[in-house]
Amino acid sequence: MKQSNWWKSAVAYQIYPKSFMDSSGDGVGDICGITSKLDYLERLGIDVLWISPIYKSPGYDNGYDVSDYCAIDPVFGTMDDFNHLLKEAHRRKLKVIMDLVVNHTSDEHPWFIASKSSKDNEKSDWYIWRDKPNNWTDFFSGNSAWTYCAERGQYYLHMFSEKQPDLNWDCDELRQAVYDMMRFWLDIGVDGFRMDVISYISKPEDLPDGDMGKLCANGPHVHEYLREMRREVLSDFDIMTVGEAAGVTVDEALKYASNDGAELNMVFHFEINDLDGGESCKWVLRKTNINKMQALHTKWQNALHGKAWNSLYLSNHDQPRAVPRYGDEGKLRERSAKALAMCIYFMEGTPFIYQGEELGMTACDFRSVKELRDIESINAYNNLIKTYSAKESIEIISRRGRDSARTPMQWDNIANAGFTSGMPWIGINPNYEEINTAEQETRTDSVLNFYRKLIKLRKSLDLGEYKPIKTEHESLFCYKRGNVLVAANLSAETVSIAFEVRKALLYNVDEPGTHINTLQPFEAIIAETRTIIKGAEAYAES
Numbered sequence: 385m386k387q388s389n390w391w392k393s394a395v396a397y398q399i400y401p402k403s404f405m406d407s408s409g410d411g412v413g414d415i416c417g418i419t420s421k422l423d424y425l426e427r428l429g430i431d432v433l434w435i436s437p438i439y440k441s442p443g444y445d446n447g448y449d450v451s452d453y454c455a456i457d458p459v460f461g462t463m464d465d466f467n468h469l470l471k472e473a474h475r476r477k478l479k480v481i482m483d484l485v486v487n488h489t490s491d492e493h494p495w496f497i498a499s500k501s502s503k504d505n506e507k508s509d510w511y512i513w514r515d516k517p518n519n520w521t522d523f524f525s526g527n528s529a530w531t532y533c534a535e536r537g538q539y540y541l542h543m544f545s546e547k548q549p550d551l552n553w554d555c556d557e558l559r560q561a562v563y564d565m566m567r568f569w570l571d572i573g574v575d576g577f578r579m580d581v582i583s584y585i586s587k588p589e590d591l592p593d594g595d596m597g598k599l600c601a602n603g604p605h606v607h608e609y610l611r612e613m614r615r616e617v618l619s620d621f622d623i624m625t626v627g628e629a630a631g632v633t634v635d636e637a638l639k640y641a642s643n644d645g646a647e648l649n650m651v652f653h654f655e656i657n658d659l660d661g662g663e664s665c666k667w668v669l670r671k672t673n674i675n676k677m678q679a680l681h682t683k684w685q686n687a688l689h690g691k692a693w694n695s696l697y698l699s700n701h702d703q704p705r706a707v708p709r710y711g712d713e714g715k716l717r718e719r720s721a722k723a724l725a726m727c728i729y730f731m732e733g734t735p736f737i738y739q740g741e742e743l744g745m746t747a748c749d750f751r752s753v754k755e756l757r758d759i760e761s762i763n764a765y766n767n768l769i770k771t772y773s774a775k776e777s778i779e780i781i782s783r784r785g786r787d788s789a790r791t792p793m794q795w796d797n798i799a800n801a802g803f804t805s806g807m808p809w810i811g812i813n814p815n816y817e818e819i820n821t822a823e824q825e826t827r828t829d830s831v832l833n834f835y836r837k838l839i840k841l842r843k844s845l846d847l848g849e850y851k852p853i854k855t856e857h858e859s860l861f862c863y864k865r866g867n868v869l870v871a872a873n874l875s876a877e878t879v880s881i882a883f884e885v886r887k888a889l890l891y892n893v894d895e896p897g898t899h900i901n902t903l904q905p906f907e908a909i910i911a912e913t914r915t916i917i918k919g920a921e922a923y924a925e926s
């Protein structure tokens with residue numbers, strides 16, 4: 385089918401369904417809850433919803449452990465609810481992309497139940513079995529990535545939890561079964577997939593000892609398999625595909641997301657996340673250096689321009705929220721939330737907004753391990769308390785762990801933030817009384833209304849090539865897109881920078897005059913400008 389590349393001009397929005405909107409009162413967000421908020425999403429101006437997994441799952445990793453790819457988990461509703469959501473979304477010209485979790489399944493998936501039953505059943509080769517484990521440790525516990533199965537008398541590999549056995553992509557029938565399942569959803573009318581850890585699906589031959597993440601990222605056959613997937617399924621549909629691609633470098637991204645359309649449309653890379661975290665030092669509190677962050681963006685913008693397509697994101701359900709991570713959680717919360725969006729979403733690529741980001745939601749300060757829900761965070765807590773006090777450990781988890789970004793959407797200042805009439809599955813951030821959509825609807829200067837403006841502006845502009853502006857100040861994030869300048873001060877100090885404003889397009893403090901000499905803390909401006917004024921001390925055009 386002819387590919388129209390509609391996703392190049394789209395803005396996407398990620399829904400983490402457990403925490404978006406609960407319509408049934410059981411404390412867990414659901415499909416009808418999403419449908420009830422489609423008007424809100426339409427008004428935000430987005431084009432695509434990416435919905436994190438809603439398939440049948442025992443829920444050990446909140447749906448990233450699928451036990452039936454072609455069924456909806458009852459906690460989220462029914463297939464009828466999903467079809468209704470799709471119809472209502474399409475009526476509003478909103479596309480819907482699903483999460484495709486095919487590096488692994490749940491250990492409760494019938495494929496695994498068959499595979500583990502013996503060494504010679506017809507699915508025996510669909511997972512990765514060995515008599516003797518290698519030295520790999522899994523991402524979630526830090527313990528062996530192999531679990532012994534007495535029934536089969538062998539070990540199976542799991543890169544994530546032992547409840548998530550890895551599929552064997554070298555098995556032809558397994559790949560065909562995955563393609564059939566993808567076709568099932570595309571035939572129903574979904575508009576594409578976000579592919580979970582797709583960069584890990586091809587494991588190195590003979591599974592040598594070493595760093596599992598490094599060894600499995602961009603494995604020997606990953607491009608061959610994705611090309612096959614394109615030929616077998618994707619090429620029949622005019623859809624959008626984005627690969628979650630831990631360990632992907634720019635050179636690799638040029639293959640995954642090449643403009644030749646042979647594999648995927650774009651990837652989520654992890655290099656920005658790794659600046660203050662990364663797998664090896666995830667539980668350390670560090671601040672991201674803004675210059676380094678921009679330098680990485682520049683590397684990706686330049687390398688992919690004209691050759692491949694990029695995605696742009698500030699946060700997601702696995703990462704700390706953007707405001708506490710890069711901005712200001714105090715007085716300048718709203719201003720910093722706006723500045724961050726201005727920096728990131730005007731580069732080249734498809735923006736992905738994570739639910740709640742459009743309100744400037746913050747981190748949640750959990751008080752005890754009992755409040756945690758995430759398998760990774762609970763394991764990490766149990767490790768951290770070997771070194772730190774309980775208080776310090778929970779503080780680290782609140783800042784770095786995944787639960788903090790998974791607290792429910794804050795719709796209102798009524799009980800449970802208007803998210804549920806029941807008992808929420810995870811605590812609501814107590815700041816919902818101040819930070820919520822209902823309040824932000826009433827103010828023209830709210831983050832929510834700013835996001836609406838920003839999305840509209842971004843779509844109205846025909847932006848030129850990305851050109852970074854070199855600055856000496858470590859917290860200035862500046863670039864040009866043709867004659868449009870984006871200049872942001874991502875720090876709590878006033879910074880000198882001088883430029884001429886021909887036409888101000890978007891700003892988060894006061895309307896700028898014709899000449900700018902300084903940017904206040906977290907001030908950001910997008911403006912048409914012909915030239916950069918010389919003489920700015922810490923600043924010269926690159």
Ligand code: TEU
Binds near residue numbers: 448581666
């Ligand atoms: O994430 C994979 C991934 O590499 C990470 O973001 C990982 O969760 C994080 O580094 C742990 O510190 C995907 C999903 O987005 C995530 O929610 C799942 O838990 C994971 O895959 C397994 O399916």
